[in-house]
Amino acid sequence: MGQAKKIAMYLLVIFVLYTIITAPVRAADLVQVGFTGISNAAKSVGTFMSSLVK
Structure with a gap:
């Protein structure tokens, strides 16, 4: 199980690096979408917590 997890992580890192190298504009767009x-989500959690306190 541990070996499979390690291999999956290596493959994920290789895929991310490949994506960044071959399409940097698309990779930047994906990062921006992720941060947005x-x-x-953080704003929604804050709004929910605020409504619980009121």
């Missing part, structure tokens, strides 16, 4: 999603 995380930001929206």
Whole structure:
């Protein structure tokens, strides 16, 4: 199980590096979308917690 997890991580890192090298603009767009999603999720959690306190 541990060996498979290590291999999967290596493959993921290789894929990410390949994507960044071959299509840097697309990779930047994907990172921006990811950070936007995380930001929206954090705002939603904050709004939810605020509504619980009121």
